[in-house]
Amino acid sequence: SQQGEEDPQALSIQEGENATMNCSYKTSINNLQWYRQNSGRGLVHLILIRSNEREKHSGRLRVTLDTSKKSSSLLITASRAADTASYFCATKNTGFQKLVFGTGTRLLVSP
Amino acid sequence: EAGVVQSPRYKIIEKKQPVAFWCNPISGHNTLYWYLQNLGQGPELLIRYENEEAVDDSQLPKDRFSAERLKGVDSTLKIQPAELGDSAVYLCASSLGGQGSTGELFFGEGSRLTVL
Numbered sequence: 001s002q003q004g005e006e007d008p009q010a011l012s013i014q015e016g017e018n019a020t021m022n023c024s025y026k027t028s029i030n031n032l033q034w035y036r037q038n039s040g041r042g043l044v045h046l047i048l049i050r051s052n053e054r055e056k057h058s059g060r061l062r063v064t065l066d067t068s069k070k071s072s073s074l075l076i077t078a079s080r081a082a083d084t085a086s087y088f089c090a091t092k093n094t095g096f097q098k099l100v101f102g103t104g105t106r107l108l109v110s111p
Numbered sequence: 112e113a114g115v116v117q118s119p120r121y122k123i124i125e126k127k128q129p130v131a132f133w134c135n136p137i138s139g140h141n142t143l144y145w146y147l148q149n150l151g152q153g154p155e156l157l158i159r160y161e162n163e164e165a166v167d168d169s170q171l172p173k174d175r176f177s178a179e180r181l182k183g184v185d186s187t188l189k190i191q192p193a194e195l196g197d198s199a200v201y202l203c204a205s206s207l208g209g210q211g212s213t214g215e216l217f218f219g220e221g222s223r224l225t226v227l
């Protein structure tokens with residue numbers, strides 16, 4: 001079963017624009033992670049935010065976490081065609097060692 | 112450093128045939144995962160190993176799926192017999208594991224199975 005739901009399911013933007021995708025989850029978490037998956041490839045870890053953190057940055061990525069609303073957002077600034085991929089949030093739930101993935105957002109960045 | 116290696120990358124079989132997937136995790140990673148990914152969906156955990164012990168196999172359909180991780184390194188996932196609904200991508204991942212681990216996973220490229 002999948003823990004998170006991501007919104008939107010698909011997003012199409014132009015190069016240079018910002019892309020925002022959201023993730024909602026259901027249970028208490030230790031941390032939340034975002035992964036990228038290019039078509040036909042495996043998933044690549046992007047960024048991790050702990051439950052006691054509210055915002056984190058890594059390069060062009062900005063992640064926020066609101067544990068009261070059980071939601072997170074991933075912002076990609078100044079997007080590039082190479083950012084075209086599916087993006088998944090994954091939660092490490094309290095008391096469990098496994099990651100549970102969301103349904104993903106498919107991002108298309110057009111030149 | 113080599114990443115997680117999976118083989119084969121693609122496999123096409125007829126229903127009721129057996130199939131096996133192999134995974135070599137990153138050296139030193141004690142925790143190994145097999146995930147199933149259906150088209151347009153996120154990965155779903157099938158089984159998790161801590162060293163050679165399967166510590167979470169609650170989502171593994173044990174009537175037809177089996178897995179092993181001999182010597183706590185490489186792992187194989189087997190399906191016998193395969194059904195049409197097993198067509199999917201089978202992803203292997205590894206992590207450092209243990210109490211100090213944040214849970215970041217390193218994935219292989221996946222094995223795409225098509226059952227005809």
